[in-house]
Amino acid sequence: MAVLLVAEHSNDALQPATLHAASAALKMGGDLHVLVVGKGCDGAAAAAAKVAGVTKVLVADADIMAGSLPENVAPLLVRLAPGYSHLVAPATTFGKNVMPRAAALLDAQQISDIISVESPDTFIRPIYAGNALATVQSSDAVKVVTVRTTTFPLAPAEGGSAAIEKVAAGEAAANVRFAGLESSRNERPELTSARIVISGGRGMQAGDNFKMLEKVADILGAAVGASRAAVDAGFVPNDYQVGQTGKVVAPELYIAVGISGAIQHLAGMKDSKVIVAINKDEEAPIFQVADYGLVADLFKAVPELAEELQRQNVSAR
Amino acid sequence: MKVLVAVKRVIDYNVKVRVKADGSGVDLANVKMSMNPFDEIAVEQAIRLKEAGVATEIVAVSLGIEQCQETLRTALAMGADRAIHVHHDGELEPLVVAKLLKAIIATEQPGLVIVGKQAIDDDCNQTGQMLAGLLGWPQGTFVSRLKLENGKALATREVDGGLENVELTLPAILTVDLRLNEPRYASLPNIMKARKKPIEKRTPAELGVDPTPRLKTLKVSEPPKRLAGVKVDSVAALVTKLKQEAGVI
Numbered sequence: 001m002a003v004l005l006v007a008e009h010s011n012d013a014l015q016p017a018t019l020h021a022a023s024a025a026l027k028m029g030g031d032l033h034v035l036v037v038g039k040g041c042d043g044a045a046a047a048a049a050k051v052a053g054v055t056k057v058l059v060a061d062a063d064i065m066a067g068s069l070p071e072n073v074a075p076l077l078v079r080l081a082p083g084y085s086h087l088v089a090p091a092t093t094f095g096k097n098v099m100p101r102a103a104a105l106l107d108a109q110q111i112s113d114i115i116s117v118e119s120p121d122t123f124i125r126p127i128y129a130g131n132a133l134a135t136v137q138s139s140d141a142v143k144v145v146t147v148r149t150t151t152f153p154l155a156p157a158e159g160g161s162a163a164i165e166k167v168a169a170g171e172a173a174a175n176v177r178f179a180g181l182e183s184s185r186n187e188r189p190e191l192t193s194a195r196i197v198i199s200g201g202r203g204m205q206a207g208d209n210f211k212m213l214e215k216v217a218d219i220l221g222a223a224v225g226a227s228r229a230a231v232d233a234g235f236v237p238n239d240y241q242v243g244q245t246g247k248v249v250a251p252e253l254y255i256a257v258g259i260s261g262a263i264q265h266l267a268g269m270k271d272s273k274v275i276v277a278i279n280k281d282e283e284a285p286i287f288q289v290a291d292y293g294l295v296a297d298l299f300k301a302v303p304e305l306a307e308e309l310q311r312q313n314v315s316a317r
Numbered sequence: 318m319k320v321l322v323a324v325k326r327v328i329d330y331n332v333k334v335r336v337k338a339d340g341s342g343v344d345l346a347n348v349k350m351s352m353n354p355f356d357e358i359a360v361e362q363a364i365r366l367k368e369a370g371v372a373t374e375i376v377a378v379s380l381g382i383e384q385c386q387e388t389l390r391t392a393l394a395m396g397a398d399r400a401i402h403v404h405h406d407g408e409l410e411p412l413v414v415a416k417l418l419k420a421i422i423a424t425e426q427p428g429l430v431i432v433g434k435q436a437i438d439d440d441c442n443q444t445g446q447m448l449a450g451l452l453g454w455p456q457g458t459f460v461s462r463l464k465l466e467n468g469k470a471l472a473t474r475e476v477d478g479g480l481e482n483v484e485l486t487l488p489a490i491l492t493v494d495l496r497l498n499e500p501r502y503a504s505l506p507n508i509m510k511a512r513k514k515p516i517e518k519r520t521p522a523e524l525g526v527d528p529t530p531r532l533k534t535l536k537v538s539e540p541p542k543r544l545a546g547v548k549v550d551s552v553a554a555l556v557t558k559l560k561q562e563a564g565v566i
Contacts (some may be wrong), residue, residue, distance in 0.1 A: 069483070071455055093476040097444050100411070104447035109412045109531035114440045122535065127439050131334040132343055135536040145368065175489070176455035179482035186447075190477050194564070220566060237497040239475065244437055245354045245495060246328050252528070253565040263333050270543060274563045276555065282548075290547045291546035291563065294555050304552040312556050312564045 002031035002055070008094045009044035009164065010035060014051070017090035019157060020149035025088040028145075031055040034162075037073055037169070039089035042227065045294055048284035051157030062169035068176030070098040076170055077102040081142045085120065087233035087266060090144035092192075108280070110144040111136060115151040128265035129244040149193075150250035150271070151255055175177035188214075194223035195317065196253040199269070202229040202281065203298055205257020210236055211216050213300040219222070219309045221316025225249065227256075227265045243268035258298045261286030270287070318426035320363040320372040322397065322539035323418055324356040324379050326388040327438040340536045344439075353386050353485040355433025357395075357500040362431055362463065365498065366397035374398050376425055379397065379410055380417055386516055393498045394503035400423075400516040403524065410530050411439075413521070415447035418561050420524035421453065429470065434492040435461050445492035461496040470541075 004024045010016040018034075025032050033056040034048040045059040058080070064072050076099075077087055087102060089095030091113040100212070103110040115133070116124035122137045123145065153306040169309035191197060198213050210224065217224045225247070226240040242249055244267040254272035259265060260279070261284055269275070269291055280297050294301060328334060328343070331352040335344045352360075365516040366372035377392035379385040403417050422430065435442040446557040449456035457463075457472030461480070464471040470485040475494045501512070521528040547556045559566045 067481070067483075068447075070458075074450055092398050093459060093474075097446065097474075100441075100443035100446035101399045101450035101456065102417055103443070104412060104450035104474075107412070109410050111445075111532065112440070114442060125440075126540070127436065127537070128328070128334040128343060130540055132336045133538050133540050134534055135538070137535055138531065140531055144564065164511075167562075171454065175486040177484040181476075181478070182480040182482070185479060226518065235346060237498070241495065253559065253563070258454050262331075264330050274536075274559070274565050275546075276559070287548070288545045289543045292555055292558055293546065293548045294550075294552065295548060298554075301552055305556070308552050308556045309566070312560060314556065317566075 002033050003028045003086040003088060004032045004080060004084040005032060006087065006089040006095065007036045007044060007048055008090055008092055009038065009041060009162040010063045011038055014044055014047045016154060017092050018053065019148045019154040020152045021088055021090040021147040022053065022155035023152040024114065024117055025086070026053045026155065027165045028086050028088070029120045030085055031056060035060070037065045037068055037076065039063055047157070049162040049164050050160050050240045052156040052159055054162045057162050057164045058167045059164060059168040060065050060167050064172035065169050066095065068098065068177055068277050069173070069176055070101045071173035072170070074105055075099040076167070077147060078105045079170070080167070081106055084142060086143045088145045089146060090149050092149065095146045099144055099146050105143050106144065108140040108144045109138065111138055112146050115143055115148050120145070128167065129248060129269045130271055131267055138230045155188035163194065171220060188217055189221065189223045191225050191247050192217055192249055194251055196220045196222035197225050197242070198222050198252045198255040198257065199225035199259060200230055200235070200257045201227040201259030202233060204230055204235055204280055207235040209233045213307045216302060216309065219314065219316070227259045227262070229262070244282065256286050257302060259286055260284045261289065318372055319374045319425065320361045320366060321376045321422065321425055322356070322392065323444070324360060324388050325353040325431045325436045325518035326350050326375055326379060326381060326385045327353045327436055330354055334370050336537055336539045342427055342534070342536055342537050345370070347455045348380065350384065353436045355435055355493060358495065358497050359419045359431040359433050360392050360395050360397060361498045361500040362493060362513050364455065366465065366536050376401065376427065376529060378403065378418065378421055379404065380414055382406055389516055390511050392509040393514040395501060401516055402516050402518060403519045405521050405522065405528050407528065408530050411441045411443035411447055411526060412531065413526060414444050415558050416449055416526045417521060417524055418448050419451045420526060429487060431447050431488045432492050434494050445490050449490040456490045456491050457483050458492045459493050459494040461494045463491065463497065494562065
């Protein structure tokens with residue numbers, strides 16, 4: 001039996017999340033097939049065929065797949081499922097939207113957001129925003145799994161030469177219409193996929209002061225986040241929020257500025273590889289999880305950080 | 318139009334979660350429990366639809382142990398009209414919850430179902446999508462903006478790359494994200510009034526659903542502890558460390 005990975009892509013190329021999920025899928029045993037759905041997604045299918053370890057690519061390229069609506073993608077997955085031991089997708093908003101719908105139609109209890117493949121039927125997944133790890137075993141005939149991309153390496157994008165096969169897209173659901181994307185309001189990377197995140201807390205004192213963080217973010221190619229306290233104080237919109245009730249991030253570098261380190265914030269960022277805390281209160285709990293702590297007034301330290309990064313010729317990778 | 322909301326009783330988001338020493342789960346004894354924050358947003362949205370004259374009745378549903386009734390009382394105090402409690406003492410996985418909700422929906426016939434996008438205990442993010450699949454209804458997940466008109470829900474979804482719009486023909490399922498609204502606090506008079514609102518009790522057996530979990534939890538463990546690192550004495554030292562020692566910039 002083979003594993004079917006549902007690709008997230010931008011029509012011309014695969015999203016990195018797909019390559020992270022491919023690493024996890026390769027650990028589940030069997031051949032790895034990739035399903036590419038979309039409209040005008042030949043480029044992504046060609047890219048999928050080159051990924052090391054992929055033995056077959058299925059493409060459903062059709063008008064009805066524009067926007068990859070779960071109402072149209074899930075029935076396709078259900079039709080393909082009998083040939084597979086696992087259906088896998090990255091735990092991005094795409095995978096989270098599509099996979100549970102398919103799982104329910106297959107009468108399978110999905111395993112969300114796995115961080116480890118222990119065996120083909122046993123996985124580790126975070127619960128309580130990562131404050132506990134559950135090892136779970138599935139007895140479903142087809143295992144439906146989404147993968148936390150930050151914990152698996154990128155599969156090599158080159159090295160494979162899989163055959164590409166067309167599959168029928170099926171009928172469009174009549175009760176839903178894709179009405180377009182509004183892209184992000186800024187040029188910065190998205191919080192949950194950024195390599196570096198710089199976040200501000202209540203200590204920022206005002207929304208305007210986030211400009212200091214944006215300056216550092218632009219130098220590093222980082223995303224800008226915030227604690228719940230900063231959001232509740234109205235400094236920044238809710239979609240900046242990192243924490244248990246906001247976004248869970250695990251970048252390579254997380255810089256917490258003026259954030260005390262409430263439990264609910266730590267839950268959203270403590271899996272970051274390297275954590276830096278800048279806070280004037282040396283007793284702040286954030287220092288208990290920080291790899292590098294700087295006890296300083298952020299209004300001095302942050303502009304200085306921007307200057308120092310430029311002086312040491314640091315730029316976005 | 319009737320709106321159905323599902324609310325889950327979870328550990329309060331401010332409580333520090335402790336893993337039981339025997340690895341069987343998380344310690345829930347004497348821990349403050351609250352309504353799942355995303356479900357509060359679902360309830361709030363339903364109330365706003367009623368205030369706007371779009372919804373006529375709000376039915377809140379909770380599934381699980383006896384104390385779920387407290388969570389339902391909260392929903393009733395916020396403004397739900399009546400409640401249904403599906404009583405079950407064991408664990409309920411999202412697939413089972415979706416099947417139970419489907420059975421309730423078969424008799425309640427709501428025009429819209431609103432749930433939180435995720436519960437902050439198991440973090441599954443599945444129930445709404447599963448329910449939509451089982452019913453064959455369209456789904457709007459992670460909704461941060463909503464407009465109802467001409468029998469359609471225009472939902473703006475928070476996706477990784479920005480915002481996505483979908484147009485759903487009712488009946489439909491919505492799972493809601495943080496930015497949709499700011500849930501209200503129940504006022505004291507409304508809390509008192511909520512005590513008199515009806516809570517109907519059901520069981521999985523009555524609804525014809527087998528609640529047996531599909532996943533076996535072999536172990537629940539603490540994540541690896543982070544050790545506190547070092548304090549640096551200047552911004553220059555910090556940048557040097559990040560470059561040379563950590564290698565992340």
